[in-house]
Amino acid sequence: MAQKITHTPLTPAVLHILLALSTEARHGYGIMKQVEAESQGKVKMGPGTLYGSLGRMIEAGLIRESDKKVDPEMDDERRIYYKITGLGRAALEAELERYRKVVAVAKRKQLASNSFAYDI
Amino acid sequence: MTSEPLERYRNWYATLLRLYPKPYRERFGEGMEQTFNDLLHERRNSGHGLSLFVLWMFAETLAGILRENERSIVMQNNKSLIRIALVTGCILLVPLLGNLFMGWNWPPFAFPLWGALLFGTGLTYELVARKGGTTAYRFAVGIACTTGFVLVFINAAAGIIGDGPVNLMYLGVLAVGFVGALIARFQPRGMALALFATALAQMLVPVIALAIWKAGWQALLIDPNSPHPPFHPGIAPVFGLNAVFAVLFVGSALLFRHASATGSK
Numbered sequence: 597m598a599q600k601i602t603h604t605p606l607t608p609a610v611l612h613i614l615l616a617l618s619t620e621a622r623h624g625y626g627i628m629k630q631v632e633a634e635s636q637g638k639v640k641m642g643p644g645t646l647y648g649s650l651g652r653m654i655e656a657g658l659i660r661e662s663d664k665k666v667d668p669e670m671d672d673e674r675r676i677y678y679k680i681t682g683l684g685r686a687a688l689e690a691e692l693e694r695y696r697k698v699v700a701v702a703k704r705k706q707l708a709s710n711s712f713a714y715d716i
Numbered sequence: 717m718t719s720e721p722l723e724r725y726r727n728w729y730a731t732l733l734r735l736y737p738k739p740y741r742e743r744f745g746e747g748m749e750q751t752f753n754d755l756l757h758e759r760r761n762s763g764h765g766l767s768l769f770v771l772w773m774f775a776e777t778l779a780g781i782l783r784e785n786e787r788s789i790v791m792q793n794n795k796s797l798i799r800i801a802l803v804t805g806c807i808l809l810v811p812l813l814g815n816l817f818m819g820w821n822w823p824p825f826a827f828p829l830w831g832a833l834l835f836g837t838g839l840t841y842e843l844v845a846r847k848g849g850t851t852a853y854r855f856a857v858g859i860a861c862t863t864g865f866v867l868v869f870i871n872a873a874a875g876i877i878g879d880g881p882v883n884l885m886y887l888g889v890l891a892v893g894f895v896g897a898l899i900a901r902f903q904p905r906g907m908a909l910a911l912f913a914t915a916l917a918q919m920l921v922p923v924i925a926l927a928i929w930k931a932g933w934q935a936l937l938i939d940p941n942s943p944h945p946p947f948h949p950g951i952a953p954v955f956g957l958n959a960v961f962a963v964l965f966v967g968s969a970l971l972f973r974h975a976s977a978t979g980s981k
Contacts, residue, residue, distance in 0.1 A: 624747050625754035642773055643751045644780025647744040651784075670754065676747050 606691045609649045612639050614658065614680060614688040621662055623675035624650070650678060658684035722756050725770050732774060735781045737788040748777075793842060800838035804831055830869075837865040847902045848975055856904075856971035860911060863964040864890055877925045877954055885921045892917040893965070904976035911969035915962040922958045926951065 606614070616622060616630035624646055631639050641649075653659045660681055664674040680688070729752045733745045752773060759769050790797065808831055814820030845857040867886055870876060875883045893914035900906020 624751035628751065628755070642776030642780075643748045643755075644777040644783075646751070647748050648780050648783055651740065651744060673750055675750055 605694060606687065607649070608639065609641060609645055610653060610658070611688070611691055612641075613646070613649055613653065614684055614691075617659060617678060617680040618685065618688060621677040621679040623667060623677050625670075625675075626667070627678065653684070656683075657681055658687055721766065722753070722760065725756060725766070726753050729773070729777070732777060732781070735778075736784055740784050740788070752777075789839075789843070793839075796842045797839070800835055800842065803838060804834045807834055833865065833868060837861050844897070844902055848904060850975045850978060852971045852978065853904055853975040856907065856911070856968045856975060859964055859968040859971065860893065860914075863961055863968070864893065867961055876957055877922065882925050882928060885924065889914060889917045889921060904972045908969045908972035908976060911965050911972060915965035915969065918958055918962040918965060922951075922954050925954070 612631040612635060613627055615634060616627045622630060624643065627650075628641055628646060631641060650659065654661065658681060659678050662677045662679045664676050666672055666674050726749065730745075730749055733741055733748060736745065755773065756766065756770070759766055808827055811820060811822040811830075812827070815822050841857055841861045844861075845854040848854060848857070867890065871883050871886050876886065877883055893910055896910025896913055897907060900910050
């Protein structure tokens with residue numbers, strides 16, 4: 597039986613973090629950079645918001661910590677990586693589906709597609 | 717630019733992170749410090765200034781600290797919060813019933829104001845009292861909190877020294893206790909010193925008020941716009957009332973000292 601997703605609607609920060617982690621596990625700075633790139637610079641999170649959201653997402657089972665490792669593209673400090681879970685992926689899909697429906701309604705009402713803050 | 721400012725900023729940031737609740741700090745502190753460091757290096761390498769960026773980072777993290785502390789307090793004290801809220805509600809029932817049946821005249825804004833003060837006092841007691849394992853420590857916290865609350869209440873209701881702005885000096889008395897407790901990190905020995913200092917500050921207030929009176933600045937002591945008749949308390953009653961508060965603060969300090977001497981927190 598499909599797991600019921602009770603996490604939607606997600607906060608913007610959680611949605612962007614899940615999106616950033618959907619392709620690979622990342623450390624804190626990596627998540628920030630990915631979110632910034634994917635939102636075309638529109639969403640910028642500081643460490644306070646990022647780690648607050650990560651803590652709540654871990655509690656909710658949406659992501660989990662993986663072992664500390666060195667990022668070969670950065671210095672030799674070992675960093676904690678964060679990984680999306682099955683529940684997190686399902687919550688992301690449910691949220692994206694919700695967005696699709698919202699966009700469909702907006703299109704039916706002939707609201708201009710370029711009125712969104714950035715491409716979706 | 718050398719790495720010296722970066723090191724300094726990182727140290728400051730590490731100090732700031734100590735304000736997070738301990739479990740949160742232990743889990744995410746290292747990662748946050750690394751991320752902050754990564755962002756600083758990125759910023760420096762792109763040739764942008766650091767000061768404003770660091771200021772934003774600190775403000776953003778401070779907001780996170782407030783959020784997490786609030787969350788931690790609510791999660792750890794759910795039952796206590798309900799209990800404090802109930803006691804606050806019961807106490808506020810007295811003036812409410814007084815207004816309804818006995819012709820009291822509590823203005824509507826006084827209810828949320830005193831409710832918040834009562835709740836805040838109760839919460840402060842809960843949070844601080846649990847830091848000490850002994851009855852003496854808890855009693856000491858209880859006396860300090862209650863005395864502080866009564867001090868605010870009497871001042872707001874009538875004013876201890878006339879009804880002029882000079883009564884605001886009592887906020888300084890409470891500030892001495894509050895800052896002292898923070899500096900002492902709620903350890904009993906330091907708390908004892910903080911409460912002795914609070915008692916001293918309490919007794920300094922009438923001395924300063926007397927000096928103001930002698931200097932002829934009566935306007936600071938008596939509010940000419942007050943709706944009540946001018947209030948001229950005598951010197952002896954003012955010193956006497958302040959002495960009562962000071963004795964209570966000293967009593968609290970002695971209990972903290974006792975808690976310290978018995979070897980527990």
